Amino acid sequence: MRIMTGYTYICLKYCFPFFQHHFEMVDGVVHLYPSKDSKERLFPVADATTFFTDMHYILRVLAAGDIRTVCHHRLNLLEQKFNLHLMVNADRELLAQKAAPHRDFYNVRKVDTHVHHSACMNQKHLLRFIKSKLKKEPDEVVIFRDGTYLTLKEVFESLDLTGYDLNVDLLDVHADKSTFHRFDKFNLKYNPCGQSRLREIFLKQDNLIQGRFLAELTKEVFADLEASKYQMAEYRISIYGRKKSEWDQMASWIVNNELYSENVVWLIQIPRIYNVYREMGTINSFQNLLDNIFLPLFEVTVDPSSHPQLHVFLEQVVGLDLVDDESKPERRPTKHMPTPEQWTNVFNPAYAYYVYYCYANLYTLNKLRDSKGMTTIKLRPHCGEGW
Numbered sequence: 001m002r003i004m005t006g007y008t009y010i011c012l013k014y015c016f017p018f019f020q021h022h023f024e025m026v027d028g029v030v031h032l033y034p035s036k037d038s039k040e041r042l043f044p045v046a047d048a049t050t051f052f053t054d055m056h057y058i059l060r061v062l063a064a065g066d067i068r069t070v071c072h073h074r075l076n077l078l079e080q081k082f083n084l085h086l087m088v089n090a091d092r093e094l095l096a097q098k099a100a101p102h103r104d105f106y107n108v109r110k111v112d113t114h115v116h117h118s119a120c121m122n123q124k125h126l127l128r129f130i131k132s133k134l135k136k137e138p139d140e141v142v143i144f145r146d147g148t149y150l151t152l153k154e155v156f157e158s159l160d161l162t163g164y165d166l167n168v169d170l171l172d173v174h175a176d177k178s179t180f181h182r183f184d185k186f187n188l189k190y191n192p193c194g195q196s197r198l199r200e201i202f203l204k205q206d207n208l209i210q211g212r213f214l215a216e217l218t219k220e221v222f223a224d225l226e227a228s229k230y231q232m233a234e235y236r237i238s239i240y241g242r243k244k245s246e247w248d249q250m251a252s253w254i255v256n257n258e259l260y261s262e263n264v265v266w267l268i269q270i271p272r273i274y275n276v277y278r279e280m281g282t283i284n285s286f287q288n289l290l291d292n293i294f295l296p297l298f299e300v301t302v303d304p305s306s307h308p309q310l311h312v313f314l315e316q317v318v319g320l321d322l323v324d325d326e327s328k329p330e331r332r333p334t335k336h337m338p339t340p341e342q343w344t345n346v347f348n349p350a351y352a353y354y355v356y357y358c359y360a361n362l363y364t365l366n367k368l369r370d371s372k373g374m375t376t377i378k379l380r381p382h383c384g385e386g387w
Contacts, residue, residue: 021302021368028290028340029360030298032368043367045360049335055352056334109230114382117235117266118203118214121221123168129217130202131166142201143208155197205253215257222261234318236269241289242282247296251313265318267380270358272324275348286343294361297377301369319380320362322354326383355381 022036032042046054061067097103121129133140138153156162205211225231239246253259254266270293277283283292296307297314304311333353340357343349359379366376 023298023302025287025291025295028287028357030294030364032298032364043364045363048337048339048356048360051356051360052333052335052337052352056332059332107230109232112231112233115233115235117218117237118199120233120235121217125220125224126202126217127166127168129213129220130198133202133213141208142213143197145197149208152201155201159198206249211253211257215253215259218259219257222259222264225263226261232263234265234267236267236321239268239270239293240273240277241270241292242277244292244296246292247300247310248307251307251310254313254316255309260316264316266313266316267319267321268317268377269321269323270354272322272348272351272354275346278344278346284344285341286349287340290340290357290361294365297365298368301365301372301374314377315375317375317377319378320358321380321382322351322358323382324351326351351383355379 020035021042022033022038023030025031028048029045031044034040034042134152134156139151141149142152143150143155150158200207201209202213202217205214225233237250239250274283274286274289277289278285283289296310300307300310300314330348330350333350333356337353358381362377362379369376
């Protein structure tokens with residue numbers, strides 16, 4: 001189902017007056033009621049005190065010496081069982097694999113996960129695209145810097161670069177050994193040629209040209225996936241929680257540019273940088289962050305006509321993740337932690353604190369969406385940098 005066809009179908013399906021649910025945010029968790037006058041809470045979830053108490057119990061169990069020994073022995077046993085299976089059945093499995101008609105590594109379906117949308121193209125593809133735009137649209141006004149509007153040609157002139165000079169090594173967007181356990185250097189790789197202005201022009205959707213270049217580049221990647229037929233992808237895009245309109249801006253960009261493919265789904269990642277926004281004065285408490293992330297999702301689920309483009313976009317969203325450098329030391333949250341509304345200091349909450357409030361709100365949201373026959377959003381947190 002293509003986006004515009006799906007949009008028409010959804011509007012017809014959900015135009016009937018059943019938007020009776022009422023919700024309100026209480027201590028960082030959305031409480032859902034059948035109606036505004038009802039006191040019966042729908043889909044309740046364990047509170048933060050219970051969650052952190054249970055978490056510390058599990059951590060105490062994990063730290064017990066006897067349990068660690070049993071787990072170590074159990075893992076060794078499983079590994080030996082697998083090795084025995086390989087010795088006995090490896091040849092038979094290879095013969096069965098060869099006997100399967102029309103199936104090998106190249107035509108079995110493969111799914112790329114944990115791919116950031118801004119890095120979904122390979123470096124050669126990005127280089128080709130930049131050179132193409134510099135050749136075909138040099139006079140396109142693409143950025144506003146230092147009080148001046150600059151064309152694409154003027155941007156490259158200010159960087160003392162030409163299309164002829166560009167190559168993969170100069171672009172320098174490939175991750176290498178220098179980025180291992182260095183989250184800061186990893187993020188810098190999103191700047192082509194080490195220039196933030198090129199990132200804003202080619203790899204951002206909220207820029208002067210409304211993300212047109214990134215949309216065109218994304219469509220080319222989609223076309224490559226569809227041509228390969230057996231390759232699927234799950235691309236990550238970020239919602240920061242600075243303001244409620246972020247969801248609508250993202251959905252508008254996706255829908256207006258018709259960024260849809262049978263081979264692609266989206267996963268939302270939330271950077272854990274509350275402390276940065278608090279120091280900037282963008283938000284006043286952790287509660288503001290939760291409001292900006294989750295209230296639009298409940299609004300569109302209760303009444304799809306309130307955010308029609310977001311409603312269409314959420315049909316393609318499969319999960320939500322939290323991202324940051326998890327190797328940084330942090331204090332574990334306890335049952336005596338302040339509520340999100342009380343969290344007004346400039347320190348970033350711990351990973352588990354973020355996870356609980358995302359889990360609790362997604363649990364209620366998914367129950368509501370499932371009851372209305374809508375797609376659900378899985379919580380898919382990872383600790384990539386910490387491992």
